[in-house]
Amino acid sequence: MERIYLDNNATTRLAPEVLEAMLPFLTDEFGNPSSLHALGRGPARALSAARRAVQELVGAEVESEILFTSGGTEADTTAIRSALAADPARREIVASTVEHAAVLALCEQLERHEGVTVHRIPVDGDGRLDIDAYRAALSPRVALVTLMWANNETGTVFPVEGLAELAHREGALFHTDAVQAAGKVPVALRGTDIDMLSISAHKFHGPKGVGALWLRKGVPFQPLIRGGKQERGRRAGTENIPGIVGLGRAAELAQSVDHGGMRLLRDRLEQGILARIPKVRVLGDPLDRLPNTSCLAFELAEGEAILMLLDRAGICVSSGAACASGAMEPSHVIRAMKVPFTAAHGAIRFSLSRGTTAAEIDRVLEALPPIVAQLRALSPFTAEEVR
Ligand code: PLP
Numbered sequence: 001m002e003r004i005y006l007d008n009n010a011t012t013r014l015a016p017e018v019l020e021a022m023l024p025f026l027t028d029e030f031g032n033p034s035s036l037h038a039l040g041r042g043p044a045r046a047l048s049a050a051r052r053a054v055q056e057l058v059g060a061e062v063e064s065e066i067l068f069t070s071g072g073t074e075a076d077t078t079a080i081r082s083a084l085a086a087d088p089a090r091r092e093i094v095a096s097t098v099e100h101a102a103v104l105a106l107c108e109q110l111e112r113h114e115g116v117t118v119h120r121i122p123v124d125g126d127g128r129l130d131i132d133a134y135r136a137a138l139s140p141r142v143a144l145v146t147l148m149w150a151n152n153e154t155g156t157v158f159p160v161e162g163l164a165e166l167a168h169r170e171g172a173l174f175h176t177d178a179v180q181a182a183g184k185v186p187v188a189l190r191g192t193d194i195d196m197l198s199i200s201a202h203k204f205h206g207p208k209g210v211g212a213l214w215l216r217k218g219v220p221f222q223p224l225i226r227g228g229k230q231e232r233g234r235r236a237g238t239e240n241i242p243g244i245v246g247l248g249r250a251a252e253l254a255q256s257v258d259h260g261g262m263r264l265l266r267d268r269l270e271q272g273i274l275a276r277i278p279k280v281r282v283l284g285d286p287l288d289r290l291p292n293t294s295c296l297a298f299e300l301a302e303g304e305a306i307l308m309l310l311d312r313a314g315i316c317v318s319s320g321a322a323c324a325s326g327a328m329e330p331s332h333v334i335r336a337m338k339v340p341f342t343a344a345h346g347a348i349r350f351s352l353s354r355g356t357t358a359a360e361i362d363r364v365l366e367a368l369p370p371i372v373a374q375l376r377a378l379s380p381f382t383a384e385e386v387r
Contacts, residue, residue, distance in 0.1 A: 095146050176197050184292055207242070
């Protein structure tokens with residue numbers, strides 16, 4: 001069975017061009033980029049070419065502002081821990097209630113065991129940040145604000161440029177987790193107040209286990225991992241050259257993506273579902289949302305059950321965040337948005353890629369209505385309620 005993959009916010013397929021670029025560095029070009037002999041030179045050149053490609057993708061001023069990491073989680077952790085270490089007099093952090101676990105779990109650790117105060121800013125029913133609560137949390141005690149560029153579950157985009165400006169007024173650093181934004185919406189850092197930004201290659205058709213932290217020139221920094229002098233002493237350990245080369249090639253390819261086409265297909269899916277199935281809510285900001293993401297809550301149906309029946313029909317989606325799958329509780333994002341109980345349990349995330357076709361969308365539109373109807377027929381509520 002030909003599978004339809006609509007779970008691209010969880011991870012994406014490696015682009016063939018990316019694999020091709022990586023292969024030499026898994027075979028003949030195996031040298032260490034720090035070596036001075038001939039076999040070190042190719043990897044060293046590839047390392048700086050990849051750095052330039054990432055610089056272009058995020059619109060960074062200089063290439064040395066990019067430091068490679070093992071992915072989004074490490075980039076987030078590095079940014080947060082660095083900001084706290086760089087200014088020990090400031091012991092507060094501001095984040096939102098809908099950040100990824102990469103940020104929230106670290107915040108919890110810092111709060112419980114390391115004496116840091118964490119302000120968790122709530123969101124409204126559409127996943128938009130409560131700006132008044134944000135302003136109230138800012139003070140000269142705040143070392144860092146960390147707010148995601150786009151949410152992995154709903155695709156809601158935060159106005160990070162304005163939020164960064166407000167943080168700077170109180171002298172706080174501003175980090176953004178752009179893991180879901182990079183490659184899907186333009187990420188132009190030049191001229192903004194953003195100080196640090198995280199990306200991860202596997203979210204835009206690069207390999208897993210590699211990402212980058214952009215660190216604005218002049219921003220105080222403390223390394224998370226100490227050891228050798230790689231990455232100008234900011235991230236020790238022999239570089240993952242095949243991965244970094246893959247990240248660089250994926251960054252180049254991401255620059256020419258037709259986001260408009262992806263948005264049209266996403267809207268065809270969303271409008272098609274709303275027209276065919278009653279009692280469905282669109283979760284997320286109706287205006288400012290990633291062009292590939294549609295998070296829908298089906299009243300009186302269990303998200304996990306929809307996911308499994310779609311899987312049986314060869315369609316891969318996610319119920320809430322991938323890491324929340326398997327748990328019966330609605331995800332922390334859906335709970336933070338205060339989605340009513342009857343719908344919160346029926347949330348499904350469809351996330352498209354640049355490879356998604358109209359024929360695939362139409363197959364989902366055919367398969368989904370009978371699945372939802374079948375599950376609602378089993379619901380203890382009367383059929384009247386979902387007409
Ligand atoms: N931040 C966000 C918003 C994500 O969606 C993810 C991945 O799901 C991460 C961070 C973690 O990235 P990685 O899997 O590269 O560690």
